[in-house]
Amino acid sequence: MNIIYCIDLLGTMVFAISGAMAANRSGIDIFGATFTGFVTAIGGGSLRDVFLNLRPIWVDDSNYLVAILIGVIISIIANRQLYRLARTLTFFDALGIGFFCVVGVQKSLTYESSQTAAVILGVFSAVMGGVIRDTLMNETPLIFRKEIYATACLFGAIMYMILGSWGVDTAINAFVSTLTVSAIRLVAVKYELSLPVIGG
Template sequence: MELIYYIDLLGTMVFAISGAMAANRYGIDVFGATFMGFVTAIGGGSLRDVFLNIRPVWVEDGNYLIAILIGVTISILFNKRLDNFARTLFLFDAIGIGFFTVVGVEKSLAYESSAISAVMLGMFSACMGGVIRDVLMNVTPLILRKEIYASACLAGAITYVLLSLTKISPDLNAFISVVVVFGIRFLAVRYNFSLPSVEEVETKDNT
């Protein structure tokens, strides 16, 4: 339990770094970078909790905001030098979205959502922070472009819900589901996979 809490804080920090770095690329001031780090880090989980009609965890536990401030500080101090760690950040992010997806599904099921809604809320937990970040930066959200990101989370969420119907232990289930998210995301970037656009589906369909 303790461990999961610290992983959650670490994941929050990684997301804050990613949000603040996006702001940095647009020449936004330090306050704006902090703000972007914050919404990216807590956006997805907060939306999930709002839909579950419970309080987002950061409202009562200030440690999440401190983790975000640390992440933002790192991104400001090491801004350009962070590019050297692009690969490391990518790996952290891929593990992070896997972890957030699984935590999101577990929490939704614990609060009695339906299985299909839990899948969706798990995916939301991992991805909506980035969507809000992109909307605020006034660019088309990444997950609407042809990259496999949210679909990796979706696959992981489905895996978790399906395996939870078997006798597998929750810990092993969580581990497998995180690996599914990470694996798909990693392979997609490595081999440059993408999903077909609707046009393509249709063309194929017609010929």
């Protein structure tokens, strides 16, 4: 449990960095960058928890807010270095969405959502922070424009459900499903894979 918790905090921090950097790119002030980092980091999980009729975890556990603050500070201090690390960030982001997706599916099941809803809520946990970030920045959300992103989460969430129904050990299942999401995402970025468009 302790490792999961640490990874969750780390993922939250990575998402905060990605949000704050998007704001920095748009020439938004320090507070706006903090705000954007914050909503990017907590948006997806908060929406999931609200739909499960729970209080989002950061309302009760300050460590998440500290992780976000550290992420924002990193994005401000190391702004130029981070751009050079873009590939590293893509790597961590791919790990992050995989992890958030699987944690989201599992939490939804724990609170007795239907299995289909758990898949949806898992994908929401991973991508909605970014959707809110892009909407605030007044851009068409990234998940609508770029290579396979949310689709990787959808695939991983369904895989987690199926392996679970086959009786695969939860820890192994979580590990494999997270890595599957990350791998699909990284392959899609590398080869610029994208889904077909309808009625184009």
